[in-house]
Amino acid sequence: MAAPTSDRLILPQYRRDPEGTHPPLDSPSYRSTTFRHPKQPLTLLPQMLTEVTGPLLGPGRLGEHDNDLTVQHDGEPIGQRIIVHGRLLDGDGRAIPDSLIEIWQANASGRYRHIGDNWPGPLDPNFTGLGRAVTDSEGRYEFTTIKPGAYPWKNHDNAWRPAHIHFSVFGMAFTQRLVTQMYFPGDPLFFQDPIFNSVPDEKARQRMISKFDMSRTVDHWALAFEFDIVVRGREASVFENEEDEDE
Amino acid sequence: MTIPSQTVGPFLSIGLPWEDGPTVVSEGTPGAVWIRGTVTDGARDTVPDALVETWQADPDGRFDHPDDPRGRVEGFRGFGRCPTEPDGTYAILTLLPGAVPGTDGRTQAPHIDVSVFARGMLNRVVTRIYFPDNAEANAADEVLSSVPEERRHTLIAEKTEDGYRFDVRLQGEGETVFFDV
16 A cells, blocks of 8 residues: 655645634633633644544444433433434535534533532432434434523623533544534523623624424424534645545 | 534533543553643633643554545544643543654654633633654654744643643743644
8 A cells, every 4th residue: 555655745624714703712701711811822733634633433432321311310300301403514514424422511490410510500310411422424413401591600790691502523623623502592691691792703603503493393292403513614625636646 | 604612611521521531542551651731820720620632643643534645544542531620630641642744745743732621711722742852853843843932842741750741821921832723
């Protein structure tokens, strides 16, 4: 097998996202950013082999009930049962198959099962709030869970986080790694939430809001929300045509 | 059309850590080294609610990935993940990466790509770990060379008894060099 030499190294490249897509690390209205954002400018890192590859974490990472957060305990959790589904795609609409998606969330009262969360929303012994799924060949994933509640926090006077589910995805490359939050349509708390509003571009912000999906509700059982997760796309590239020359 | 990044929040430990996350290779693997460090913020406080993720080539400088144009070599996960302890420390057990092809026929010094997530960070920050044993290769490395000399040391781990120490300073004096990828 003739491996191409390093001077023939032709790699896919991932488009940088347009200005305003991601929140600035320094976002003073979200107070915790004050001491946690770099003050020096970022150094431009050309995308090389380490950056265009990335961990491919698939089915080996799944337990039996990982994508159904309502059956992980002896009893059923309290709250509104929901199905959250969608596709993992790159910016050109290509599905990303066999890829790990991780979620975590508060329970119906807005409380996390975490030693550090001590606001007086009740804990639910039947809800941990941890889920994992692997996308299928078309990039689809699905979770059954409980709609999380809003909760207060100390960021500003009478501050409440809109209901949200944390999502973690890897994509195919180190450049595509993304952690985000999925919100629910029509939440009345968006206007006062500095984390949601840290995203400068209005259209990008709206992409974090799932869509109510009547077609996937289950009668007498669960509401449904659709949330497609889009990570960075690849630059159009000639590298695929040149592969043959390496033979 | 990318979905924006959001913070992992303070309770990331519900969803992200794995039992074997910190051990890229299992304990007892010949040649394995611990990379240990502390994440600190601009107030010089340690960060107890961060997550450190690492991605690297195997000891031959190859990746278990279809986009490695030299052909995929299966078997080395290359990925580590460790939440910080209450005292802000993390630890990853791994094998040292080999040199990796760079651009224009050059070779990159052995390095590990790092992501750091935490409450108070709306997006991850990205940095690289280089190793002090490779002084010559480090001096020729195109990424390391692009960093102002007085800050380069923040990317080079220190040798310790059982491996290396790599501290991450998010802000302020000795701030780690972070990259825009």
